[in-house]
Amino acid sequence: MTQPFLLAQISDLHVKARGELSYRVVDTAGLLRACVKHVLALKQRPDAIAITGDLTDGGQPEEYALLRELIAPFAMPVYLIPGNHDEAGALRAEFADHAYLRQSADCIQYVIDAHPLRIVALDTVVPGESGGALGEERIAWLDRALAQAPGRPTVVLMHHPPFTTHIGHMDAYGLRNPEPLAAVIRRHPQVERILCGHVHRPIETRFAGTIAATAPSPAHQVALDLGVNAPGQFVMEPPAYRLHAYTPETGLVTHTAYVGEFAGPYPFRGQ
Secondary structure (H helix, E strand, O other), rough: OOOOOOEEOOOOOOOOOOOOOEEEOHHHHHHHHHHHHHHOOOOOOEEEEEEOOOOOOOOHHHHHHHHHHHOOOOOOEEEEEEOOOOOOHHHHHOOOOOHHHOOOOOOOEEEEEEOOOEEOOOOOOOOOOOOOOHHHHHHHHHHHHHHOOOOOOOOOOOOOOOOOOHHHHHHHEEEOOOOHHHHHHHHOOEEEEEOOOOOOOEEEHHHHHHHEEEEOOOOEEEEOOOOOOOOOOOOOOOOEEEEEEEEEOEEEEEEEEOOOOOOOOOOOOOO
């Protein structure tokens, strides 16, 4: 068995300006700093990092400047996509050295062919709205991008999940009309996974012949309440991120890594 290609997925950072707390409670900068430290302390360091949206809380230039500072310790490639809390112009301005952010002129969509696992990033953001959508042009772009490499195992990055989570207040602001996306994904069986954010929880489901999944946040988590009329609330459950391991023999295997100081590890031997 070969050493897998490792893609860490961090999502929903909600970085605010220096010294500010999200919702007057959450130190998103401090929590992201701890997450970066945890990633870099893994016994097997990731080969690349994907950050799947809501990079900042308000899309302000000073927030992106702090984000750059916080993720600067990452020596491996970092791939960013926007979420509904982001602003594309400010993101591109601060990360002008990330040339992939300009592959598409009118939105942030791109293809990365540099790894054993091909990365195709979709922009689901509708400016001024919390929910997401993919119009005809973005769907057609995805179809073309996937058709260019039918033999390459691929992950699709997008912020808004294209499935029902049963967390009602989040589903109200999910991806509108996911059927055209599903039709494209079904035509391209090389898609190993659709990797999403937005919901601040690790959730998986079957979707269009593959698996679609969301990631937890390194900051606050959305409360696990599956009531039909559940209120929108967050909890300070352990911060976490995803670690995706790929080999041709196994396909894509996904782990959830929790950030914090925990007892152990202890050997599985003796009493």
